[in-house]
Amino acid sequence: MNSVLAPVKPKVNLLDFDRKGLEAFFVGLGEKPFRATQVLKWIYQEDVTDFDLMTNLSKSLRAYLNESCSLATPAIEVEQKASDGTRKWALKMSCGNQVETVFIPEESRGTLCVSSQVGCALACTFCSTAQQGFNRNLTTAEIIGQLYVAQRQLGKTQRITNVVMMGMGEPLLNFENVVTAMRIMMDDFAYGLSKRRVTISTSGVVPAMYRLTEECDVSLAVSLHAVRDELRDVLVPINKKYPLKELLAACQDNVKSSPRRRITFEYVMLAGINDSLDDARALIKLLKDVPSKMNLIPFNPFPNAAYQCSSAAVIDRFRAVLHNSGMVTTIRRTRGDDIDAACGQLVGQVQDKSKRTLKLQQARDASVSIRA
Numbered sequence: 001m002n003s004v005l006a007p008v009k010p011k012v013n014l015l016d017f018d019r020k021g022l023e024a025f026f027v028g029l030g031e032k033p034f035r036a037t038q039v040l041k042w043i044y045q046e047d048v049t050d051f052d053l054m055t056n057l058s059k060s061l062r063a064y065l066n067e068s069c070s071l072a073t074p075a076i077e078v079e080q081k082a083s084d085g086t087r088k089w090a091l092k093m094s095c096g097n098q099v100e101t102v103f104i105p106e107e108s109r110g111t112l113c114v115s116s117q118v119g120c121a122l123a124c125t126f127c128s129t130a131q132q133g134f135n136r137n138l139t140t141a142e143i144i145g146q147l148y149v150a151q152r153q154l155g156k157t158q159r160i161t162n163v164v165m166m167g168m169g170e171p172l173l174n175f176e177n178v179v180t181a182m183r184i185m186m187d188d189f190a191y192g193l194s195k196r197r198v199t200i201s202t203s204g205v206v207p208a209m210y211r212l213t214e215e216c217d218v219s220l221a222v223s224l225h226a227v228r229d230e231l232r233d234v235l236v237p238i239n240k241k242y243p244l245k246e247l248l249a250a251c252q253d254n255v256k257s258s259p260r261r262r263i264t265f266e267y268v269m270l271a272g273i274n275d276s277l278d279d280a281r282a283l284i285k286l287l288k289d290v291p292s293k294m295n296l297i298p299f300n301p302f303p304n305a306a307y308q309c310s311s312a313a314v315i316d317r318f319r320a321v322l323h324n325s326g327m328v329t330t331i332r333r334t335r336g337d338d339i340d341a342a343c344g345q346l347v348g349q350v351q352d353k354s355k356r357t358l359k360l361q362q363a364r365d366a367s368v369s370i371r372a
Contacts, residue, residue: 011070014039015141015148018183019190031061037189043071044190047152073145074099079153091149093118093142097135099168101146103154110154111162114146116178117169122203124236126225126268128302129168137174143181147191163193166201166221172208179216186218195219201266206242209250213257220254221264221295222247226274227282235274244286251290262291262328268299269310269318280321287327294322294329 017025022036038056042048051057051065074091077098081087087103099115120127121134146167151160163185165171171178178200184190185198201221202209212220226232232239239247255261265287269275283294296319299309310318315331322329 009068011068011072013070013072013139013141014043014065015071015073015144016139016180018140018180019187020183021180029061029064035061040184040187040189044148044184072141073148074142076149076153087150087153089146089150089153091146093138099138099142099146101150101167103150103158103160105158109161110158111164112147112150112160113164113167114143115167115169116143116165116171116174120169121173122170122236122238124203124223124225126235126270126299126305126307128305131302131304132168134169137177138169140177140180140184143177144184147185160191161193162197162199164199164201164221166199170203170205171200172202172205172212175208175211179212182216182218199264203236203238204242204247204250205238206246206250209247210253213250213254217258219261219264220251221266222251224265225268225270227279227286231274235270248286248290251292255291262293264293264295266295266297268297269315270299271308271310271314273307275310275314275318277317277321280318284322284325284327292327294327295332296329297332298334300334 012025014022014025017036019036019040022039023033026035026039027033035057039054042054048054049071051062051069054062054065057065072094074093076089077092078090079087080089085105087105089101090098091101092098097118099118101115102113104111104113115138117137118135119132120130122130124130147160147163154160163182165178165182182198182200185193186195195217196219199219199221200212201223203223209220212218223236224232225235226239227244229239229243232244251263255263267274267283287294296315298315299305299307301307301309319329319331
């Protein structure tokens with residue numbers, strides 16, 4: 001008689017839990033809630049992934065964790081270092097998908113750009129990542145695992161002081177997993193990052209923006225890129241569902257939750273599309289009731305891109321108009337472009353597909369038509 005093997009129960013990845021989730025997990029095992037803080041400190045502060053080395057846990061608990069749990073992180077498939085010190089990792093998930101994570105070193109801080117999805121569903125026409133299409137959401141473990149792997153690779157010589165959810169994907173379309181990961185980032189028993197040093201960027205998923213304001217106190221960045229709905233419909237297609245009026249109402253709701261808060265608006269500079277002085281003046285008028293900072297982003301090209309970057313002189317004039325109005329305005333320095341790690345370039349080279357190339361050209365033509 002042939003015996004039938006029982007299916008192997010997958011191990012629970014403890015990186016999927018924030019402190020509240022871990023407390024519930026340990027209580028479910030008959031343990032005290034404080035086990036959660038002990039385990040968090042071992043993982044994120046002591047860099048210990050061997051349960052047997054977590055010496056303030058009982059032997060029986062350690063034995064259970066070894067048998068039933070894991071601390072699985074993404075595997076490094078490729079690591080690259082740019083001439084300016086920027087580092088990029090292509091990380092392979094357990095199912096074979098890859099995402100990219102970028103570390104940007106600066107004099108006073110080190111910023112990690114983290115991905116939230118494999119690919120992206122929003123199809124912004126100026127973004128290389130969007131041309132990949134959408135595959136799936138990342139788990140909390142896969143999101144926080146990017147931070148864990150990056151800090152291990154950097155060692156003690158470089159510290160991650162800031163995290164921006166600006167990598168592959170739209171974070172607010174993976175709300176639960178992203179927010180859980182951000183809570184781990186800010187937990188004093190884990191990474192202990194200040195809420196001002198953790199930023200989530202969105203293209204304008206309005207209902208999730210309201211929910212974020214209620215549930216997670218982090219900094220907010222909004223990918224704006226246009227001052228009129230007609231143009232933003234082309235550049236950021238989700239605008240057709242949540243137009244500028246609704247987007248700005250959600251922004252105003254967010255800043256009301258904290259009297260000193262400002263929203264960072266991101267604005268990619270596209271030659272002949274959205275970079276005129278009239279656009280700059282319209283931008284001032286559009287944001288007059290929203291405490292904000294403006295981040296102008298020189299467009300980073302990718303294969304078959306339908307746009308070109310505004311010239312340095314045009315960007316400087318645009319910035320001057322905003323600055324003279326009293327708006328805090330910076331020009332984002334392009335980092336890591338020699339390894340395709342700059343803003344909008346993740347993930348790497350894009351295979352040429354005639355339908356996609358045609359679609360991008362149609363978007364370009366539509367943008368020019370609207371501008372005219």
